[in-house]
Each structure stands twice: as structure tokens, then as C-alpha cells.
Amino acid sequence: MHNKRGWLSDGFKLKMGDGNTVRFWKDVWIGNQSLANQFPTLFRVSSGKEDRICKMGKWRDGKWEWSVQWRRSLFEWEKDNWSKLQALLDNTQPVQEQKDRWEWKHDKDGEYVVKSAYNVLSSNNGHDKAWIYKRIWSRLVPTKVSAFTWQALQDRIPTKINLFRKGIITDPNQVLCGLCGESTEDSNHLFIHYRDTCSVWQKCLQWWGISTVMTNTCQETFEQHQSFFKESSVRAGWDVVWLAFIWSIWMSRNGKIFRNSEYEVNRIFELVQLRAFNWIKGKANEYSFNMYEWMMEPVLCLKAKRKK
Numbered sequence: 001m002h003n004k005r006g007w008l009s010d011g012f013k014l015k016m017g018d019g020n021t022v023r024f025w026k027d028v029w030i031g032n033q034s035l036a037n038q039f040p041t042l043f044r045v046s047s048g049k050e051d052r053i054c055k056m057g058k059w060r061d062g063k064w065e066w067s068v069q070w071r072r073s074l075f076e077w078e079k080d081n082w083s084k085l086q087a088l089l090d091n092t093q094p095v096q097e098q099k100d101r102w103e104w105k106h107d108k109d110g111e112y113v114v115k116s117a118y119n120v121l122s123s124n125n126g127h128d129k130a131w132i133y134k135r136i137w138s139r140l141v142p143t144k145v146s147a148f149t150w151q152a153l154q155d156r157i158p159t160k161i162n163l164f165r166k167g168i169i170t171d172p173n174q175v176l177c178g179l180c181g182e183s184t185e186d187s188n189h190l191f192i193h194y195r196d197t198c199s200v201w202q203k204c205l206q207w208w209g210i211s212t213v214m215t216n217t218c219q220e221t222f223e224q225h226q227s228f229f230k231e232s233s234v235r236a237g238w239d240v241v242w243l244a245f246i247w248s249i250w251m252s253r254n255g256k257i258f259r260n261s262e263y264e265v266n267r268i269f270e271l272v273q274l275r276a277f278n279w280i281k282g283k284a285n286e287y288s289f290n291m292y293e294w295m296m297e298p299v300l301c302l303k304a305k306r307k308k
């Protein structure tokens with residue numbers, strides 16, 4: 001089931017260290033759900049509902065002893081659950097002098113993401129949005145790009161605000177956007193509102209002769225695309241451009257933050273054109289247009305399918 005509350009934990013996996021950053025009850029660190037969800041009756045009578053793991057026990061002679069505190073003594077019927085929880089805890093303990101690490105589950109081949117995208121598609125919850133996911137998983141685009149975009153639409157990518165929520169960034173001053181420094185870095189700022197991103201996007205729209213209004217969220221932007229083109233080959237081509245746009249923005253953002261390279265509007269726009277061209281030409285052999293034609297008349301290129 002697609003659990004909206006679990007979106008962030010879902011994208012991150014814990015490597016437990018000293019337990020300083022992980023909330024015992026509320027984070028997902030044993031099993032696929034938080035302990036609060038797995039043991040709701042115990043959670044209700046626990047004290048320290050927000051406490052980190054490091055507060056839930058003590059080191060004695062190099063061995064960790066769990067000590068979970070209750071607001072009152074447990075009833076008989078609660079003790080059963082407590083034994084179950086103890087059995088789980090017995091197999092796990094913090095590691096001294098090692099920091100907790102949250103690893104982002106966006107692995108190279110995107111296998112994890114592909115699986116969770118499939119889960120959304122097949123759940124009732126995801127039904128009304130299924131067309132979005134189907135079009136993101138375009139046959140023309142590399143899997144890692146679809147996987148990334150799919151996560152971006154759910155705000156599951158490691159933007160600074162998400163890293164802060166997860167305790168990976170602890171200094172609140174560090175959640176500011178690494179490109180402009182003026183706003184918190186979240187997906188919508190990065191892919192829509194930041195002024196240079198916005199300029200790249202305007203160039204893409206002009207290139208395709210589209211005039212439209214600005215949206216507020218990435219998902220709205222993608223939903224808006226539905227109305228742009230009637231012909232399926234043109235629409236599929238525009239989807240590729242949008243995916244290339246998202247990917248190019250993210251790559252350029254990383255370049256700026258990690259390698260101090262320039263975040264330059266014209267350069268990024270060219271990358272979008274080039275990536276989209278390569279992806280379409282690499283996978284769809286029914287098209288014969290060249291790079292020059294693609295840059296001049298993208299819509300005509302996609303309308304002119306080669307006869308097989």
C-alpha cells in the first residue's frame with residue numbers, strides 16, 4: 001500500500017550507528033513500519049514518544065541494554081505485545097562511536113524505485129494518477145531518469161529540506177538553496193520557482209511554441225502537459241523533453257553544489273535539447289530528423305514518422 005506518511009522513510013534506508021538521530025517510535029528502523037505503527041497500543045502508553053534510540057537504553061560493559069519507559073505499568077494484555085517488541089529489540093542494538101547514516105535508496109539501476117512505482121500503479125490509491133506514472137516510465141527515456149522524476153514528483157529526492165527533515169543536515173541555515181541562497185531548497189523551488197530554472201523552462205516552452213501559465217508544483221506542471229498536444233507522438237516527445245529538463249536541472253544543481261560548476265541558463269537549455277534528441281533517436285528508429293531540424297522544428301520532427 002502506498003503510505004503517504006511514510007514517503008520520506010520510504011526513500012531512505014537507515015544504517016544504525018549510535019542512535020542519536022533516529023526516533024525510537026516514529027522512524028522506520030526495524031521492519032517496514034515505525035514501531036508506533038507496529039505496536040500502537042504500546043506507543044500510546046510510552047513516555048518519550050519523540051525520543052531518539054540513544055535515550056532508550058544504556059551501555060553497560062560494552063553491551064547495550066534496552067530500557068523502554070511507560071507512563072503507567074502495563075496491563076496483562078499489553079505485556080504480550082511488549083514481549084514481541086522485546087524479541088525484535090534483542091536482535092538489534094546501536095553501534096558505539098559510529099554515527100547513524102541514512103542512505104538514499106535511489107540506487108544506480110533504480111530497481112527499488114521501479115518496484116515502488118509499480119506498487120503505486122497497482123494500488124487503488126494510485127489509480128487516478130496512474131496515467132502520470134505510465135508516461136514518466138516512457139520507453140524512450142533511461143530508467144534512472146524516470147526513477148528520479150517519479151521520486152521528484154513525490155518530493156522524495158534528497159533536496160536540502162528533505163535531508164534536514166531526516167536529520168542528515170542538522171544546521172537549519174544549511175537548508176537554503178545552493179543556487180540562489182534566497183529560499184529553502186525543496187523540489188518546487190528547484191524545478192519551478194528558482195529564477196534561472198524558470199528561464200530554462202521558458203526557453204523550452206518557446207522552443208516548442210507553447211504558451212501557458214506557471215504552476216506551483218511539479219505534479220501540476222506535468223498534469224498541465226496533457227492539454228498541450230493531441231497527437232500521441234508529439235505528446236510523447238514533449239514528455240521526453242520535460243524528463244530531460246528535470247534531469248538536466250538536477251545534474252546542473254549537483255554540479256554547482258558539489259563541483260562548483262556554473263548553473264548557466266543557455267547551457268542547461270542546450271543540454272535539455274541534446275539529451276531529449278539522443279534519447280528519442282536512440283530508442284525510436286521510426287524518426288529520421290537530425291539535430292538541426294530538432295532544434296528548429298521539434299513538433300514537425302515528431303509528426304514526420306518514417307514509414308516502415
Ligand SMILES: [Zn+2]
Nearest residue numbers: 177180181194
Ligand atoms: Zn534558489
